[in-house]
Amino acid sequence: MSPTFPAAARRFWNQLPFFVWLVVLWMMLWGQFTVLAAVTGVAVAIGVTKVFHLPTAELSGRVNLWYGLVFVVLFLAELVRGAVMVAWQALRPGETTSGIIAVQLRTDADLIMTHVSVASSLIPGSLIVEADRERRILYLHVLGIRHAADAEAQRRNVLVWEERIVRAVGSRADVAALKQARKEAAR
Incomplete structure (x- = not known):
């Protein structure tokens, strides 16, 4: 403008x-x-x-329809998978396992953090219990955590949702931050 x-x-x-x-x-x-x-x-x-005078949320002004469609389709599939997993945990005999995990997000946008939080909480079996905005950390209560490997898999899953959301509606700076984080993680 x-x-x-x-x-x-x-x-x-x-x-x-x-x-x-x-x-x-x-x-x-x-x-x-x-x-x-x-x-x-x-x-x-x-x-x-x-x-409620909320601060202005900065929209990226960028929407990628293909990645948006991919996000919606995969999200719906994850809803079904999560519902089946929760139903199985409720019906099977024995102890239901859960844990609280911390996920360090790679982007700095409040709107992306909010989208990741909402998507993670809507998928059955996980719920955001706290969000540390300054350090960009989400704390989730997750069902089905038995070992450290399960927690790490769930952490990676949340980061995949962050990447999908950034590709769909994130700014170019958010996309660049993800690429940079992937490069640093590969080292």
Whole structure:
């Protein structure tokens, strides 16, 4: 956008996707996609954005539709796999194992960290228990952890989700950070 564009208008355009998401979320919560639900959703979204002054989330302005589609398909498959794993743990005789693991993310974007947290928590069998924003560490409670190798496999799995999300919606700097982290890990 040009430097003469007013700051308030720039902020509005940056926040518009979140505002629209709040309206859609409101309509989904009520289970109604009607004009009344949309109007009340707009009112609630205005109230939420005025009462809770959240910092502006920086969008990358980059969306890769192919990687977005890959993410959605793999995420749906992981939902099914996770549900089967949780059901098996609930039905099988014996002790259900779990553990808490820490995952050091490779990118520094708050929005990517949030997406990784949400994706990890939505997959059955894992739940984010804490996020250390400054150090970029996610702490997850995970079912099925019996050995250190299981914990390491789950750690790698979260990093794979981070990479998929960055490839779908991350900035060029985020993609470069992932490439750099992979190079350093290969040494």
